Amino acid sequence: MSKIAEGLLYSESHEWVKVDGNVAIIGVSDFAQSEMGDITYVDMPDLDDEVSAGDDFGALESVKTSSELVAPVSGKVIARNDELEDKPELINEDAYEAWIIKVEMSDKAELDNLLNAAAYTKIAE
Amino acid sequence: MENLLKQTCLHDLHVELGAKMSPFAGYDMPIQYSGIIDEHNAVRHAAGVFDVSHMGEIFISGPDAEVFINHIFTNDIRDMAAGSILYGMMLYPDGGTVDDLLVYKEREEQHYLLVVNASNIEKDYTWMMEQAADFKVTVDNQSEAWGQIAVQGPEAEKAVSEVLGLPEAVRLNFYTFCDCVRDGRRVIVSRTGYTGEDGFEIYATPDQTRAYWRALMAAGIKPCGLGCRDTLRFEAGLPLYGDELTAEISPVMAGLGMFCKLDKPGFIGRDALAAQKADGVSRKLVGIELTDKAVPRAGYPVELEDGRQVGVVTTGYHSISLEKSLCFALVDSAYAALGTPLLVRIRKRTFPGTVVRKRFYQTKYKK
Structure with a gap:
């Protein structure tokens, strides 16, 4: 049974968002990491890249499969977790601690399209 | 859909071990147990065991067995010693690949075992039967009657000889096999594999295969799924039918020309391969x-x-x-x-x- 952290927003494609003012901190859910298995590589966008909600902004690679990362919100990438370059397994160890990128949101209303923990529980089974 | 999938004789033991199961070649097969990386490393540095009971075993015998196999097989089996194994392909006349397979030459004259890919058993058997019309041979698909495990890795010899009580394994060189009898039933111990490591493939009855699997589990040999079977064979440069060999990809295109003996009496696909070698692909x-x-x-x-x-x-x-x-x-x-x-x-x-x-x-x- 995978963990679902309270207080975060979730997308149906299994990304989580932690809102910090105008900034969205984005990672993937514990369900996503357990479905992937050992993560071996995180393909991340560059700083200052624009991402748009619903489009892929990178990917997770496990031994066997690739899984695209889909932006839950639109905006500019203002930080990326470079620690994941050498230690992608941090996502397996704690998916909610291992954030992937931070995005300065261009439209906070997009957050309304995301799920709360209770609603996400229903699809992460 | 699910109930159309076949199961190997070890299926319930995989489920018991908590394996992640997935359809492969019409079988519900274990993809991984502890994790692909862990299993992969066990095979490289110690030993691991795979359920490969889905593979096909087709026995060919009869007065024309040697000439028939040499007619449908790219490698030359004429100089094989009893107890030896050859790798090669069966081809279509245009040089496309029907399958890649192993040919085992048995001790009894004009008796051979052909081990083929699980996904191709029916196709191969039909192909062989079609080609066999003019030859005095019996083509016997015994795939359902045999279980098969692959014990692979630097510690495989110890596991097979000691844990499975098959000391005959120690004397085998790579690409040779021997027959053993256990409980009155035939067990074939073959020093072959698909991992790039030393190892064995052991063919036995479903019951004996289950006993062997249980013994290896009790001895702490790591169960390995198809996930790491693919990462291991890939690193070792070994092709997988369907990916690197297909009806459109000939052995010459795949860089496997060394397993195609163009100088032996004609075989199906020979002329196409000769043209590919002469003209380039x-x-x-x-x-x-x-x-x-x-x-x-x-x-x-x-x-x-x-x-x-x-x-x-x-x-x-x-x-x-x-x-x-x-x-x-x-x-x-x-x-x-x-x-x-x-x-x-x-x-x-x-x-x-x-x-x-x-x-x-x-x-x-x-x-």
Whole structure:
């Protein structure tokens, strides 16, 4: 049974968002990491890249499969977790601690399209 | 759908071990138990055991057995000693590959065992029967009657001889086999594998196979799924039918010409291969090493600097043993030379790479 952290927003494609003012901190859910298995590589966008909600902004690679990362919100990438370059397994160890990128949101209303923990529980089974 | 999947004789034991199961070649097969990386490393550094009971066992015998097999098989079986094994392919007349397989020459005159890919059993059997019309042979598909496990890795010999009580294994060289009798039933111990390591493939009745599996589990030998079977064979440069060999990919294109003896009496597909060798082939299978950690996957395009597509990835991984991103790709022959710079398109970007030898990992067979 995978963990679902309270207080975060979730997308149906299994990304989580932690809102910090105008900034969205984005990672993937514990369900996503357990479905992937050992993560071996995180393909991340560059700083200052624009991402748009619903489009892929990178990917997770496990031994066997690739899984695209889909932006839950639109905006500019203002930080990326470079620690994941050498230690992608941090996502397996704690998916909610291992954030992937931070995005300065261009439209906070997009957050309304995301799920709360209770609603996400229903699809992460 | 699910109930149409076949099960091997070890199926319930995989479920009991908590394996992640998935359909493969019509069977519900274990993909992984503890994890692909863990299982892969166990085979490279200790020993692991695979359920390969889904593989096909077709026995061919009769006065024409040798000439018949030599007619449908690319390698030359005429000089085989009893107890030896040869790798090769069956081809269509145009040189496309029906399957790749192992031929075992039994002690009894004109008796052979052909071990074929699970996904091709029916197709191969039908193909053999069609070709057999003019030969005095019996083609006997016994695939359902045999279980098979592969014990692979540097500690495989110890596991097979001591844990399974098959000391005969110690005397075998790579690509040879022996017959043992246990409880009045035949057990075939074969020093072969699909991992690049020393190891054994053991053919036995379903009951005996279950007993062997249980004994290996009790001895702490790691159960390994099809996930790491693929990463291991890939690193060792071994093709998988369906990816690197198909009805459209001949052994010459796949770089397996050494297993095709054009100088033996004619075999099906020989003339097409001879023409391919003389005229050259349009596409060749190569290895590509990327400088980045992004992972090339089957189907991704291989390109030149100017964006022109010159090939496609057939299998790719971030290699567990070599810690590099590597792939096999079928490319236009003009770009197949070692050292050729090529790009692989991975999602939106391209990543630079170089053509390298397909045997990425130094294999460790017992000669």
